[in-house]
Amino acid sequence: MSRAELISQRAAGGRLIGLLLVAAPVFLVVALILWPVALAVFDTLTVEGPSGPRFSLDAYRFFFSDEFSLRNLWMTIQVATICTVLLLLLCLPIALYLRFSASRLTGYIQALALFPLFVPSILLAYALIRTLGPNGSVDILLNAVGLPKLPSPYLTPWGPIIGLVWDNLPLTLLIVLAGLSNVSRASIDAARDAGANRFQVLAYIILPRIRGTLLVAASFVILGLFSAFTLPYLLGPAVPEMMGPFMRRTIIEVDDPIQARTQAVVTFLICAIFALFYVRSVARTRREQST
Template sequence: MASRNHLQQRVLAYLFIAPALLITLGVVAYPILNVVVRSFRIEGEDAYGFDHYIYLFTNSIALNNLYYTLYIVVITVVLSLAAAYGLALFMRFSNSAVSRTIGALYLIPRFIPGLVAVNAMITVIRDSGLLNRIALAFGYDFKPGLMFNEKGIILMNLWFNIPFATMLILSALSNIPDSVIDSARDAGASRRVLFTKMIIPLTRKDVMIAATFIFMGNVGSFTTPYLMDSTSPQMIGITLFTQFNNLNYENAAALSVVMFLLCSVSAAVYIYTNMKDKAWEKQE
């Protein structure tokens, strides 16, 4: 009887989750599978092969677009994390008026629509923008040279990603009790030891979360490179749009799979780090 009741409970539980599972399969799994299958279809023929992937990894223009994208994304991740970590440390361990002001204002960029922020930045940094007009008032013709190249894109990416990374890292730092830090100092630990032996290990997982989401969010970015970048090379988000707009659906599908694989590598690094942390916790 008990076994029968247990079986009924399991069946009932599966029935409850079935609608969500079916929706997930319909709107997530099926489109992904369809794109993967289509990426192997040879255009104009009733056959399948690796032609589109061979093109992506042998054509010089396609390779330059891929390298260009990874270059921008990696620099964005590194600079965002470095700036965010510094800001988070300052806000966590400083009680000055400056740190409190930054703590009250640093999330404001997260509430500004992306298109509005990009257009606002363009009016400031373009060669005939606000910076140039201010310089002209003092007799200088200052041209920042931040439009239609990777510099402007990276600058805009930092605007979007530093507040997000700071929020995650600051949350991790706030979970470290002051009593633990004070005890370590009383035991003779220097600032370097506190940072390398305590703060970094305790915030490593949150840093990886921030890095993962920044990487994935910028690999396929569209608005910023569309408005601020040159025509060649292009980030792969723009390339994907161009391929799809030109009705090259199979090439677009193959490029989508490549983007998904790039994001999967980033996610795998995070999962591996998270699993190591959980294994360490179990040993403790």
């Protein structure tokens, strides 16, 4: 056997092993995600007729003409947008401090920032209700010093915003920290030697290099917020409500599975847009690294 044939056989064997390694996760994605999504889309686009199922957009016409459904969708988009902006504004300064500071406090600050990762959502919701709810700890302290009560965020859109920001802080911080690891101290020192101030270093050295990382972090946060249920259900208002509790109420209390699937499909399509941004960002980063 010639050397070229031996190399060709080894390459074919490597491709086969690679295909076998990705076969299991691909099968799980198809069986647990793509196939149920396809069935849900099919159910929402068909109605039973005298001669069998026929194509129909009635479910989507009802959703986009129903004011209550649109209010719930709009609230979900608003909460997701506000939470994403707040998380990026909170995590970027913390990540910059942890990445470039040599202080002994960095370990304690990182531990505090990652602490919400180990707090279950149900315990977080209970703690926020007992702290910020009516007659909670904050109200008791204000009453003790003779100050008026503050409006409680409990059962308002700000209730789930506070809970979701706390809950998603560790993951967002870790993603931003991973992006900042690609920013070298040498480039920052060179910019400072050239006369750049802190704002210029941030705007022209750091942010351009972590732009893809920030987009990935925002995509992950938004995907998680659209699928959130526990915190919006326990802390948010009954009307309007986010899509997670809305889908549960539609299928359990209203007993309308077609509309619940329609709401799920609309949510999935919105999330797919941000997932597309994430995939394109990862592909662009790999191309840049390869060149």
